[in-house]
Amino acid sequence: MIPLHFNNRKLLASNQSMLPSITPMAAMMIQGAYAIAGLMLVYSMFQNYFPNELRGAMKRYPQKFIILLYPYIQITFPEYLGDGIERSKAFAAIERYLNANSTKQAKRLQANVVHDCKAIVLSMAQHEEVIDEYNGMKFWWASIQTTAKTSISLYPREDEKRYFKLTFHKRYRDVITNNYLKHVLDEGKAITVRERRRKLYTNNKSEGWQGYHRSKWSHVIFEHPATFDTLAMDPHKKQEIVDDLINFTKSKDYYVKIGKAWKRGYLLYGPPGTGKSTMIAAMANFLKYDIYDLELTAVKDNTELRKLLIDTSSKSIIVIEDIDCSLNLTGRRDKKKENGKRKDEEKDELKKLEEEKNKTSQMTLSGLLNFIDGLWSACGGERIIVFTTNYVDKLDPALIRRGRMDMRIELSYCGFEAFKILAKNYLDIDSHELFATVRQQLEETKMTPADVAENLMPKSGSDYDGTCLRRLIKALEEAKEEERWKAAKEEEERRKKDETLENGVKENGEANKGSDDGEDLENGVKENGK
Numbered sequence: 001m002i003p004l005h006f007n008n009r010k011l012l013a014s015n016q017s018m019l020p021s022i023t024p025m026a027a028m029m030i031q032g033a034y035a036i037a038g039l040m041l042v043y044s045m046f047q048n049y050f051p052n053e054l055r056g057a058m059k060r061y062p063q064k065f066i067i068l069l070y071p072y073i074q075i076t077f078p079e080y081l082g083d084g085i086e087r088s089k090a091f092a093a094i095e096r097y098l099n100a101n102s103t104k105q106a107k108r109l110q111a112n113v114v115h116d117c118k119a120i121v122l123s124m125a126q127h128e129e130v131i132d133e134y135n136g137m138k139f140w141w142a143s144i145q146t147t148a149k150t151s152i153s154l155y156p157r158e159d160e161k162r163y164f165k166l167t168f169h170k171r172y173r174d175v176i177t178n179n180y181l182k183h184v185l186d187e188g189k190a191i192t193v194r195e196r197r198r199k200l201y202t203n204n205k206s207e208g209w210q211g212y213h214r215s216k217w218s219h220v221i222f223e224h225p226a227t228f229d230t231l232a233m234d235p236h237k238k239q240e241i242v243d244d245l246i247n248f249t250k251s252k253d254y255y256v257k258i259g260k261a262w263k264r265g266y267l268l269y270g271p272p273g274t275g276k277s278t279m280i281a282a283m284a285n286f287l288k289y290d291i292y293d294l295e296l297t298a299v300k301d302n303t304e305l306r307k308l309l310i311d312t313s314s315k316s317i318i319v320i321e322d323i324d325c326s327l328n329l330t331g332r333r334d335k336k337k338e339n340g341k342r343k344d345e346e347k348d349e350l351k352k353l354e355e356e357k358n359k360t361s362q363m364t365l366s367g368l369l370n371f372i373d374g375l376w377s378a379c380g381g382e383r384i385i386v387f388t389t390n391y392v393d394k395l396d397p398a399l400i401r402r403g404r405m406d407m408r409i410e411l412s413y414c415g416f417e418a419f420k421i422l423a424k425n426y427l428d429i430d431s432h433e434l435f436a437t438v439r440q441q442l443e444e445t446k447m448t449p450a451d452v453a454e455n456l457m458p459k460s461g462s463d464y465d466g467t468c469l470r471r472l473i474k475a476l477e478e479a480k481e482e483e484r485w486k487a488a489k490e491e492e493e494r495r496k497k498d499e500t501l502e503n504g505v506k507e508n509g510e511a512n513k514g515s516d517d518g519e520d521l522e523n524g525v526k527e528n529g530k
């Protein structure tokens with residue numbers, strides 16, 4: 001009798017699982033094997049009726065005949081590729097896909113506690129099988145782990161090999177290769193993006209790159225609660241930003257078509273406490289992107305900057321906060337121009353300036369511009385660059401021209417619409433009799449959303465909506481009073497300055513009068529001389 005290899009191995013897997021019932025795939029395989037066994041029985045009974053050539057071939061290549069008769073095809077997806085170092089991305093995507101779609105069917109599950117014991121992820125246990133339905137077709141997936149016979153190994157991974165096995169009827173071969181596998185991998189990747197914990201990266205000083213920690217970036221889990229819903233700003237402006245972000249994420253093909261790197265720059269500007277950093281967090285949460293918080297003062301030179309940026313991943317926001325103070329980029333460029341014009345006697349001063357520069361960073365504005373639109377962006381798309389500043393006028397126009405910074409967003413003092421969002425966030429109210437007073441005060445006074453939020457936050461358990469709103473109104477009145485006082489003081493200073501200037505002009509005029517007389521005398525002498 002011809003040994004049934006497929007069948008034996010399948011039954012072994014089912015035995016290992018020690019399930020009370022047989023798995024669906026095993027049942028299907030057993031059916032197939034029974035069919036083959038039946039055919040073999042028929043063959044052994046009537047073999048004398050078969051031509052001699054066929055009988056000879058059946059004896060010599062029994063397995064080939066079984067494969068010919070067996071209607072199922074199997075594909076394996078090992079966890080590690082080639083040398084066993086790189087984890088297969090396909091394996092990871094399939095794992096995610098099966099975890100999300102098939103764990104309801106699996107009877108034996110494996111629990112992984114993640115996110116600092118805050119969540120449990122269930123996955124198929126080893127040697128478990130599930131059926132996946134796709135457009136009415138059924139495909140069998142098995143999760144398999146093999147252990148090599150060698151007992152001692154320095155690398156446990158070499159001993160244990162995990163893989164997924166996909167079994168399907170051969171009539172679905174085209175569907176599998178053309179559609180189904182793509183569907184599984186795309187879905188798996190999408191689930192990874194949806195469920196992954198986002199990271200907040202900060203760049204390490206380059207001295208640290210050579211040591212034990214070779215990474216250029218350190219990261220922590222990014223868990224900022226800000227969203228566009230809680231961000232207080234004009235709703236129309238907010239919608240415009242959200243639409244722009246959505247459009248960006250969907251425009252991969254468009255960027256390819258126009259031959260531009262798939263990236264977008266945002267310049268956020270406005271006074272302190274108006275929500276620039278909060279907006280970056282909201283953007284990251286909305287897009288589910290990582291954040292790379294680039295501290296320019298820790299970057300030694302342009303080469304280092306390039307290395308850092310090549311090391312960022314796609315689906316990320318690269319942030320340079322307070323660009324005006326990060327480096328005196330504008331100043332440096334201007335100084336460079338001035339330096340060219342300097343004369344020999346000023347060389348010493350120039351040398352001092354250079355030494356000072358060497359001590360700190362060698363990064364230049366052109367280096368930064370190359371970073372924004374240079375070749376590095378070809379290393380991968382889907383990146384957003386955000387600059388923030390309190391003083392937009394201080395920035396070099398080259399840095400913020402269109403194309404580099406595609407959208408300039410002003411975050412300003414709190415208006416009534418922004419206040420309503422804060423009132424909803426902090427007090428959970430949509431309206432109140434004091435809203436009208438707040439509205440009037442906000443129209444007359446400048447107060448940042450940060451200050452409004454601080455006044456709205458209940459300070460004790462006994463604080464109710466009215467208390468918080470009255471506190472805000474009082475703070476607004478005080479702010480208005482302070483503004484008035486400041487304006488009066490400035491006016492007084494200006495008046496004094498004008499007075500001093502006027503007196504000075506008068507005194508100068510009198511003094512000049514004397515000297516003018518002398519000049520006239522001199523001119524007269526000259527003319528007489530002629």
Ligand SMILES: Nc1ncnc2c1ncn2[C@@H]1O[C@H](COP(=O)(O)OP(=O)(O)OP(=O)(O)O)[C@@H](O)[C@H]1O
Pocket residue numbers: 230231232233270271272273274275276277278279389390411449450451453
């Ligand atoms: N527009 C806003 N919407 C909601 N909360 C805000 C807003 N602006 C400020 N806040 C609150 O004020 C705090 C400070 O805001 P944020 O750090 O975003 O200001 P910023 O504009 O980045 O200031 P800076 O220029 O000093 O960096 C935030 O933690 C947030 O609670």
Ligand SMILES: [Mg+2]
Pocket residue numbers: 276277278321388
């Ligand atoms: Mg900030």
